[in-house]
Amino acid sequence: MYSKVAIMEQMLDLRNSKCYKIGEKNLVTRDNDFEMATGNVNGIMGYDSRIRIKGTNKVDSTKSPIPTTLLNNSITDYCSRPQKIMFILQKSDGESTYNILFYEIKRDLFQSEKEFFTDELHNMH
Incomplete structure (x- = not known):
C-alpha cells in the first residue's frame, strides 16, 4: 500500500520528472487489466475506458480512458514501445x-x- 502512495506522488509530479512516457499496454501480464499507461522506470499509472457499447462487449473508443491502477513496475514491463511525453x-x-x-x-x-x-x-x- 505505501509503495503505491510513493509511486502516485512521483506520477503526479510531471514538472520534476526526468522522463515520462506513454504507451499502449500490449504485453501479457497477470492480473492487470488496462489499455494504456503513463510512467517511467519507477512506476506507472494504468488507464482503461471500460465503457462498453450498449449490448456488446466492445469498448466505446469515443470515451476517454480514466486511471484505474497504479503499479510500482517499469512502463516497459507493460508497453513494448513507450513514447516520450x-x-x-x-x-x-x-x-x-x-x-x-x-x-x-x-x-x-x-x-x-x-x-x-x-x-x-x-x-x-
Whole structure:
C-alpha cells in the first residue's frame, strides 16, 4: 500500500520528472487489466475506458480512458514501445481546443519545434 502512495506522488509530479512516457499496454501480464499507461522506470499509472457499447462487449473508443491502477513496475514491463511525453497541453471544460502549455520536457522546446505543428498549435502560449 505505501509503495503505491510513493509511486502516485512521483506520477503526479510531471514538472520534476526526468522522463515520462506513454504507451499502449500490449504485453501479457497477470492480473492487470488496462489499455494504456503513463510512467517511467519507477512506476506507472494504468488507464482503461471500460465503457462498453450498449449490448456488446466492445469498448466505446469515443470515451476517454480514466486511471484505474497504479503499479510500482517499469512502463516497459507493460508497453513494448513507450513514447516520450514531450508536451502536455491543457484546456478548460468549455473550450474546444487546448490553448495552454502545461508541461514541456525541455525549456523552450515548444517554441523551437512550433514550425512543425499544425496552425492551431502555433498560437498557444
